[in-house]
Amino acid sequence: MNRRAALAAAGAALLVGLGSGAGASIPFEVGGVQLTLDVTESLFADFHLKLDDPQIRDDADKENVFDLRNRLNVRLRADKLTLGVRLDIAWFANPPTNPGQATQYQDDVRPEELFLTGRFGDFTVTLGDDYLTFGRGMALSLRKIDELGFATALRGLHLQWRTPRLRARVVAGLTNTLNVDGVEEKLVPDPNDVVFGARVEATPLDGLKLGAHVVDIERRHSGIRTALAGALGGDDDDAPMNNTRYVRTLVGGGNVELPSIGDVLSVYAEANALRDEDTRETASGRKDTVVNGLAVYGQVQAFLAPVTVLAEFKHYDHWVIGSTLHPDTAQAQGITKTFSYIVPPTLERIDQRVANNTDVTGGHLRVDYTVPGTTDSLFLSGAYFADAPVAGDHTTHVYGGFEHTGSGSDRLLLQAGYRREAAPDEGLVRLRMIHLDLDVFAVLGRGVDAQLHWSHEFRDKNIGAPSLQETYLEGTSYVSINLPPDWSFTAQLEYLTDASTDSPVFPGAFIQYRFTRDSFVRLFAGRSKGGLKCSGGVCRVFPNFEGVRLESTVRF
Numbered sequence: 001m002n003r004r005a006a007l008a009a010a011g012a013a014l015l016v017g018l019g020s021g022a023g024a025s026i027p028f029e030v031g032g033v034q035l036t037l038d039v040t041e042s043l044f045a046d047f048h049l050k051l052d053d054p055q056i057r058d059d060a061d062k063e064n065v066f067d068l069r070n071r072l073n074v075r076l077r078a079d080k081l082t083l084g085v086r087l088d089i090a091w092f093a094n095p096p097t098n099p100g101q102a103t104q105y106q107d108d109v110r111p112e113e114l115f116l117t118g119r120f121g122d123f124t125v126t127l128g129d130d131y132l133t134f135g136r137g138m139a140l141s142l143r144k145i146d147e148l149g150f151a152t153a154l155r156g157l158h159l160q161w162r163t164p165r166l167r168a169r170v171v172a173g174l175t176n177t178l179n180v181d182g183v184e185e186k187l188v189p190d191p192n193d194v195v196f197g198a199r200v201e202a203t204p205l206d207g208l209k210l211g212a213h214v215v216d217i218e219r220r221h222s223g224i225r226t227a228l229a230g231a232l233g234g235d236d237d238d239a240p241m242n243n244t245r246y247v248r249t250l251v252g253g254g255n256v257e258l259p260s261i262g263d264v265l266s267v268y269a270e271a272n273a274l275r276d277e278d279t280r281e282t283a284s285g286r287k288d289t290v291v292n293g294l295a296v297y298g299q300v301q302a303f304l305a306p307v308t309v310l311a312e313f314k315h316y317d318h319w320v321i322g323s324t325l326h327p328d329t330a331q332a333q334g335i336t337k338t339f340s341y342i343v344p345p346t347l348e349r350i351d352q353r354v355a356n357n358t359d360v361t362g363g364h365l366r367v368d369y370t371v372p373g374t375t376d377s378l379f380l381s382g383a384y385f386a387d388a389p390v391a392g393d394h395t396t397h398v399y400g401g402f403e404h405t406g407s408g409s410d411r412l413l414l415q416a417g418y419r420r421e422a423a424p425d426e427g428l429v430r431l432r433m434i435h436l437d438l439d440v441f442a443v444l445g446r447g448v449d450a451q452l453h454w455s456h457e458f459r460d461k462n463i464g465a466p467s468l469q470e471t472y473l474e475g476t477s478y479v480s481i482n483l484p485p486d487w488s489f490t491a492q493l494e495y496l497t498d499a500s501t502d503s504p505v506f507p508g509a510f511i512q513y514r515f516t517r518d519s520f521v522r523l524f525a526g527r528s529k530g531g532l533k534c535s536g537g538v539c540r541v542f543p544n545f546e547g548v549r550l551e552s553t554v555r556f
Helices: 003-019 223-233
Strands: 026-030 033-050 063-078 081-092 108-120 123-130 132-134 140-142 150-162 166-177 194-205 208-218 244-261 265-282 285-304 307-317 360-370 377-386 394-405 411-423 428-445 448-463 470-483 487-496 505-516 519-528 531-535 538-542 545-555
Touching: 132 194, 140 150, 140 194, 166 223, 194 223, 208 223, 487 519
Parallel strands: none
Antiparallel strands: 026 033, 033 063, 033 545, 063 081, 081 108, 108 123, 123 150, 132 140, 150 166, 166 194, 194 208, 208 244, 244 265, 265 285, 285 307, 307 360, 360 377, 377 394, 394 411, 411 428, 428 448, 448 470, 470 487, 487 505, 505 519, 519 545, 531 538
């Protein structure tokens, strides 16, 4: 887009974000109709002393890079109707260059999350962008994952019907992703896969819930997708990519839930099957390929005061449902090219790096014990997975801890654990890890509290292969002093001592000022550690950051 226009839009957004007063929703009346306006302005500005991008060969092109991203959310409500739009802006004052390739750091202005929602009794209709999840996220999960900078919505038609005994949802539209995020900061085009989906949830009897769903994803080389995406989005490029035509993915499944059996047990089970259809371009002509997948998940909870038991099981076979490659980025390096359309349960800690949640079988057991007469509790968790992280491997992870809740808001959580990822056929232990975690929150006095977080990992990789074996440390710690409700000061120290890190220590500091409950400005200065980071089994590679970062959110 035109850089002057992007600069003007970014400058206007900056003035709004830093100059607007914060307050509540704005009510007003037009022609006797009561309206409410909500505006949320979010500004993100980064100054990179040195951009962490191995695709840029000349160090001089990585230094002193400044970029700005802005999101302006507007919601207008009138009785049963809500109109919403988010305007996203990305602007690079001095974008880095990559000789021999077009730069992926591009200015961009576009409307996102554009929708109109009407609520009419039991019936709700949305035209435009919306998020949705079917079941436990195994069949379809298009939503925000703020920790990873992901946001995938479905832009189209959403119909919902809700009664006390029955819920139904029917959707049809094009997948729409966050085009410039705060992780890679590179322009990524929308996949524009066409999704048709339907889910029904029923409560035929008290204490029994049933659900069923079907999903049809028409991919780039499907005739349906080419026609719809071409007509609605102008994206009708259906040339083969990597000698492959991506046609469609069909998913069907259902679940049964017994949320309370005698106030003692809770049971949930879900099963899904998929059929993935592609066409390969070979020397002898086109060859159709079909891959079938299966996903089974079960959970049982027992409430036997003072003991609570959680047991989970999963079996996933070829269970991967992601976006189709886009022609503009299919051959690009150093950029996220596909996005997961599902978030199946991992049975892992939410922060655990899950290398394989596609072809794996495993179980998880957790026991919590509340000490009688206190608010203290102990817990022990253990999990075992076959074919993880790769086929033929075995993963075992055991950890436990103690949690104390004192008077007021004081809290202490101490955890320790052991993880082992072994490849017996190769005589190799891919990973052996001992981890320690400590979280403390304490009220120091009137209007002052403190928070401490420390996580430390002793890691050994490739035990049994002397030329590849590596022992290193990794961890994060921070101390925050808070003066609620306004000020917060945080000192952070991260470290990583593996062979890939030239500077193993990453110091940094945050200062945050909160204008109101919904409005704040936060400033970070220093270095933060990159690498593979995960949330709930969805992972992406983060670059290291070195410089200054400003984040501001104002609601008025």
